[in-house]
Amino acid sequence: SEGLETPTRYLAALEAVQLELEAVEEEAARAFRRLRARFCLRRRPHLQRRNRLIQHIPGFWVTAFLNHPQLSAMISDRDEDALSYMTSLQVEEFGQSRPGCRIRFFFSVNPYFQNDVVAKEFVRGPSGHLVSHSTPIRWWQGQDPRSRPHKGPPAPRSFFAWFGDHSFPAGDRVAEIIKEELWPNPLQFYLLGEGAEGPPDR
Amino acid sequence: SEGLETPTRYLAALEAVQLELEAVEEEAARAFRRLRARFCLRRRPHLQRRNRLIQHIPGFWVTAFLNHPQLSAMISDRDEDALSYMTSLQVEEFGQSRPGCRIRFFFSVNPYFQNDVVAKEFVRGPSGHLVSHSTPIRWWQGQDPRSRPHKGPPAPRSFFAWFGDHSFPAGDRVAEIIKEELWPNPLQFYLLGEGAEGPPDR
Missing domain, CATH: 1.20.5 (Single alpha-helices involved in coiled-coils or other helix-helix interfaces)
Structure with a gap:
């Protein structure tokens, strides 16, 4: 035994x-x-x-977004105008007990939507997969891009399409760029377009 | 001015x-x-x-893998026999300066391949994307599953197919399970199949 x-x-x-x-x-x-x-x-x-x-600094965030080589690719002309009303960004990491993060975009009164803050949030679902959610955007009458008649070639990628896209959060490269690159140092991207004018006085 | x-x-x-x-x-x-x-x-x-x-404890790792509800789905009969030669697992996280991790599988002498240790490794590539690499498996003559004639229905998912698959490292759920569930507490999975026999003496 x-x-x-x-x-x-x-x-x-x-x-x-x-x-x-x-x-x-x-x-x-x-x-x-x-x-x-x-x-x-x-x-x-x-x-x-x-x-x-x-x-x-008026237009700080839209400028920083547009100057980021990868983010700019997903900003349509309409996005650019809507983002020019963005006043503040906030990235908040949750604790280890609840891994994930929340990205908040603050806006002043604008002709596109009623929200003054919209958030996209990433958390681990019960199965262990990363899942994302986002604030429903309350578009003003006729401003929802999905309901607007679309002429010409297929629509380019769009910031608001990304915002509402939860198909593959673990591969959400835009969220990663905002969190890992833009948030730690937005000034460097804001200044990228100002090459000709030189760095700010020190 | x-x-x-x-x-x-x-x-x-x-x-x-x-x-x-x-x-x-x-x-x-x-x-x-x-x-x-x-x-x-x-x-x-x-x-x-x-x-x-x-x-x-002979067959500890293959048993733990098979008892994990999601890992078992990707272990073919041939995998099961090959994994019965697995003697040790090692999961190593790299530092913050170089985010990523390495999963090492140690094997005793076996009829399938010559390696005594194979590793799958995840690191951030220069573009910021997660990339993975793995040790080339030195199959014994005629043992490489890719070169074996295959009869019947399409091959089920396989451990070794996963091991050599680098198509989408950021969504590598198997690596995530090994790292976050199996590695912290392999005993709980080993014991899952032993329900009838009760927990070990304390």
Whole structure:
């Protein structure tokens, strides 16, 4: 019976190891949560100041979007005008307990839609897949691009089509660019188009 | 000229804020790197002990794979036999400076291929996209499934087809399952099939 008991002994030892690992993981999760919270607080006053400064620069966000080599490809002429009313961007990462992020776009009163803020949000669904949601856009009468008669060649890719597209969140390259490139340093993209004028005074 | 200078002043202030944010991000990156290294060290002895224990349980990994509801769907009968020679799994996350991970599968001498370890690796390519690579499998003569005559209905999904598939790394659900579910607690999947026998002695 020694031979029969041995695998059970190994399994019991393995279970003990898993419990030890679990304790380490819980401690790690707490430590990372604390560190994230600490740096979230550290960033906040700078981000608030950045947000206030940007509001003084008309067309900052639409310019930064248009100057990004990949984002510009999905901004139609109509998008460009709608995005010229964008006043603020906010990217918020959720904690480790709920991985995901929310991208919020703030707008001033504009002739396209009624929302003053729209959000696209990415979270893990119950199956473990990344899923996305977005605020329904309340277009003004006749402004919904899907209901407008369309002439000429097929419509180019559009910012608002991306915004409402939830077909493949894990491969949402636009969200990734906004989160990883534009949000950390929007100024560099804003300035890209200003080459001829040189960098701002220091 | 006050009106002309104002945007430049805001841009200069914005640049100063970006530099401050950059300093915070560098400090954050250092702090997270330190914390990751600390917990990597904390986990190591437990993972080494787990690895040694698992080697004493024949067929541990193939059983854990087969008992995972989603992984089992991509294990053909031939895969099952090949995976019965798998002795060890290793999942290694790269640092933040080089996001990605490497999954290594260790095998004992077997009639299918010559490698004793094969790895599938995920890294960010220069364009920012996730790309994957894997070790070329040195099949023994006549064992490469791609060169074997195939009878009957289309081949089911296969572990080795997944291993060599680099068409869409960002959506590699199998890698995600191995990394996020199997690796943290393989024992729970190993035991799933043992329901009738009850949990191991404690």
